[in-house]
Amino acid sequence: QLQLQESGPGMVKPSETLSLTCTVSGGSISSSSYYWGWIRQPPGKGLEWIGSIFYSGNTYYNSSLKSRVTISVDTSKNQFFLKLSSVTAADTAVYYCARHSRIAVAVLGRFDPWGQGTLVTVSS
Amino acid sequence: QSALTQPASVSGSPGQSITISCTGTSSDVGGYNYVSWYQQHPGKAPKLMIYDVSNRPSGVSNRFSGSKSGNTASLTISGLQAEDEADYYCSSYTSSSTQVFGGGTKLTVL
Numbered sequence: 001q002l003q004l005q006e007s008g009p010g011m012v013k014p015s016e017t018l019s020l021t022c023t024v025s026g027g028s029i030s031s032s033s034y035y036w037g038w039i040r041q042p043p044g045k046g047l048e049w050i051g052s053i054f055y056s057g058n059t060y061y062n063s064s065l066k067s068r069v070t071i072s073v074d075t076s077k078n079q080f081f082l083k084l085s086s087v088t089a090a091d092t093a094v095y096y097c098a099r100h101s102r103i104a105v106a107v108l109g110r111f112d113p114w115g116q117g118t119l120v121t122v123s124s
Numbered sequence: 125q126s127a128l129t130q131p132a133s134v135s136g137s138p139g140q141s142i143t144i145s146c147t148g149t150s151s152d153v154g155g156y157n158y159v160s161w162y163q164q165h166p167g168k169a170p171k172l173m174i175y176d177v178s179n180r181p182s183g184v185s186n187r188f189s190g191s192k193s194g195n196t197a198s199l200t201i202s203g204l205q206a207e208d209e210a211d212y213y214c215s216s217y218t219s220s221s222t223q224v225f226g227g228g229t230k231l232t233v234l
Contacts, residue, residue: 062125
C-alpha cells in the first residue's frame with residue numbers, strides 16, 4: 001500500500017531554512033488524482049496545513065506561510081520537498097507529509113495516508 | 125484563513141454516543157461538502173475517519189459517522205470504546221482553494 005516517509009534535519013538554527021523531503025513508495029507521485037501536502041503540528045497544539053503540490057508543479061499554499069514556503073516535486077525520484085525560510089522558534093513542530101485528494105481543478109479534499117511525521121526543532 | 129472552531133474537549137462513558145462539532149463559514153464548511161475528520165492518538169500520525177462530510181474509508185468502524193448542517197459539520201461516535209480516546213480534528217476545503225483545520229477536540233472515555 002502507499003506509504004510516505006519524511007526525512008531531514010531534526011534541528012535548524014533561527015533565521016535559517018528548514019528543508020524536508022517526503023518519499024512516496026507503493027504508488028506513483030505522478031497521479032492526476034492527487035496532490036501531495038505538508039502539514040505541521042507544534043508540540044501540544046493542533047494541525048496546520050502548509051501547502052500542497054501537484055506532480056506538474058502546481059502549488060497551493062497557506063496564506064499565512066506563503067511568503068516563506070516553497071514546495072517542489074521530483075517525479076523521477078517519487079519525492080516532494082518542503083522549504084521554509086527564516087525560521088523562528090514558532091516553527092518548531094512535527095512536520096507531516098500526506099497524499100491530498102484532488103476532487104476537481106483547484107478543489108482539494110482529504111489527506112490520506114499520512115507519513116509518520118518528523119520533529120523539527122528551531123534552536124541555536 | 126481562520127481555523128475552524130471545535131470544542132476543546134468532550135467526554136462520554138463506554139457505550140454512549142458523543143458528537144463533536146466543527147464550525148466554519150460559508151467560505152469553507154458551509155460552502156462545500158469537502159469536510160474530513162481525523163483521529164490522532166498520542167505520538168501518532170492523524171488517521172482519516174470521515175471524508176466528504178459523511179463517507180467512511182474502508183476499514184473505519186461504522187460507529188463513526190459524519191453530517192453537516194449549514195456552517196457546522198459534526199462527527200458522531202456511537203458505542204464509545206476505550207480505544208476511541210484520542211484527539212479529533214476536522215478539516216475543510218475553502219473558497220481560496222486552500223485547506224483549513226479545526227483546533228482539535230480531546231475525547232475522553234470515562
